[in-house]
Amino acid sequence: MLCPMRIITRCRPAWFLLGFLARGLLGQDAPAPHSLPAGPTLVFGSLTNQYDAKPEDTSAPFSIYVTNVWTNPIVIESVHTSCHCTVATMPANPWVFQPGESGVVSATVELEGQDGLVTKVLTFFTSVGERVVTLIVSIPPPPRPGDAPLSEAQRQAAATKAAADARAIFKGDCASCHVDKARGLLGRDLYAASCGICHDSPHRAGMVPDLRALKQPGTLDYWTQIISYGKPNTLMPGFARAQGGPLSDLQVASLAAWLQEAMPPRPPPR
16 A cells, blocks of 8 residues: 555646646736726716806806726726706717826806706716716805995995994895895805805905804804894894894794804814
8 A cells, every 4th residue: 555645746747737737728927817906997086076156157167087097998988967957078089098097077067047056967988887976066046136236335334324223234225135135045045145245245344253264163053043133232133033133933944054054163273
């Protein structure tokens, strides 16, 4: 009987021959699958892009940056938009990206007839699968009749009148801004029409705070109290109807909820 060591020794040439044949059939120079980079192979500068439109804007432009980080060429075959008001343009169609190559896809969203927060989607069909990019446009409410900006003299006169009686902004000429524009509006649109004209104005009075630069967060109760009852010895009156203001309970609640989310305090400077 042969011992195990002799069996292994006698079979050794056969194993070497099988290994040699396998290497010859498969090819010693073939790259291993794990040598290719893992993860996304077509990288976008951002998959979510936002544009804050100005009142005079008729369209929102976007630039979508794309890079091929793979070792092989990648083809963007086409780009489909989620709406006819959105147009995307590539430098070529189809567009071939060589390894390491970058480029820009231009997109435009037409704003006519739209308002509020608008979301559109671009779907890229590529040789390595589909990619989706989101476009978000924040559109201010359309101007209303009588929305012409006040002159500096008019602003000073209004501030002087409000300093003597904070509720004066609900009367006379001031009512066209602080009462009439607020009718039927809620949340963000209400702020833009009736509040932002003072708090966001670069010419606001020194007593009017910049709500986007608060030193402490405003809770829902904080904003509800300020909107409803105002602040004593300031230009801020109570806007609730129970206090002689123009806002219903629903408007106060919607405005407070929007301010709590949209006006977080900025981090202190380092």
